[in-house]
Amino acid sequence: MPGTTTCQTIDNIQVDTGSQGLRILASALTPALALPAVTGTSGAPTASCTVFGSGYTWGSVRTADVHLAGEVAASTSIQIIADPAVPAVPASCSNSGLPMLTATALRSNGILGVGPFTADCGSGCATTALPRWYYSCTSGACVSATLPVAQQVTNPISNFATDNNGVLIELPAVADTGASSVSGTMTFGIGSQSNNQLESAQVLPGNGVTGFVKTMFQGSTYATSFIDSGSNGLFFPLTSMPGCGVWFCPTAPQSLTASITGTNAATTSVTFAVGNGLSLFATGNNALSNLAGPANGYFDWGLPFFYGRRVFTAIEAQVTPEGQGPYYAF
Incomplete structure (x- = not known):
């Protein structure tokens, strides 16, 4: 949890130079790790759809302090895959391929995206509500929404104090x-x-x-x-x-x-x-x-x-x- 010593160590994470950001299955997290939700400009909870070559992930966007081998990415936006706190997958996301919402389908507990960019979408999602990216979730449904770059799912390496290039x-x-x-x-x-x-x-x-x-x-x-x-x-x-x-x-x-x-x-x-x-x-x-x-x-x-x-x-x-x-x- 950001700014606290309430932590959990999670094994079996894929390392992916082809994407940006940390994505972890909700099923791999303990209930005690109550990570705060990222809210967009509307103030509603934000969800993320991420499309890979083999399928898609869907889940909430939350904030965490990410610790990796002595480095810390403080208050970094991550995706919690299959988070029951967000509504069902909207069609604009689910038609993107196979769902990777379980450990069996994902073949891991999550993905650590350490690709060549800071955020997974960037300025495009900050100015335009693009389908298959970010969603604002209210009243049991999620609709495409903009999200500032600083709140988007972020490559944790770029948030380190040092060794961040x-x-x-x-x-x-x-x-x-x-x-x-x-x-x-x-x-x-x-x-x-x-x-x-x-x-x-x-x-x-x-x-x-x-x-x-x-x-x-x-x-x-x-x-x-x-x-x-x-x-x-x-x-x-x-x-x-x-x-x-x-x-x-x-x-x-x-x-x-x-x-x-x-x-x-x-x-x-x-x-x-x-x-x-x-x-x-x-x-x-x-x-x-x-x-x-x-x-x-x-x-x-x-x-x-x-x-x-x-x-x-x-x-x-x-x-x-x-x-x-x-x-x-x-």
Whole structure:
């Protein structure tokens, strides 16, 4: 609870460089943790709809002091997923895909969005009542509403007193057949401590509004590309490879190459592998470095991209040794 020592430690939280803000299932919270509701300009409680590639979350917006490894994001807006205190999901949100409102559907107790922006929506939601974002809830119903940026669900890293300009994620390399588990680190800040220096990492600035970078692959350019630890595979357009459901299933592992380009025209070549999705899942392993599937018109560099790399995500407008975010570096 903000400004108090009433706290709860919550495990099994996804780390997602593709979104902004902390989202926790109401079912994971104890009743004693009565977090105050965020009220919009109307004075009514605020609810949030957040759409991901695999579905949506719905719940209240509340304020909490978020403690992470000795850092504190004080009085930060978070989303409480499936909070019984807010009305049922409005159609403008529920038609956005599959509901991720339980631990089974979400496959975790929540999502920690540490992407390249401070708030999950930004100025657009502050000036216009956009559907599938923020809602004002009164009389048993919720309608789209504006919400000031300072009250929107916020990337907690940006609210730290120090080490608040981004994150570094380091995961070990994984064999082609995968691993049952891996252990890695998320280090707060970029160039602010001895263990988060950029060193020789190539900096690739993203679009200032979307964060997107460009990926060049097999003669085509995909301008809406992003580096996303919250996706469990690599997703990209490729019609020549056999598929099995939502995954690629080549008869033998394939080695492919693409180039990622930032808005500063800096380019880095990336070689990656694609294995047979069915065979990979049959191993029973959870960490899979060559799991991939088809996408339409974009390139999603998901969790397999992180294995064996030091990957930085810099937050918009925050100063780093290589300029302001948003950018990726690896």
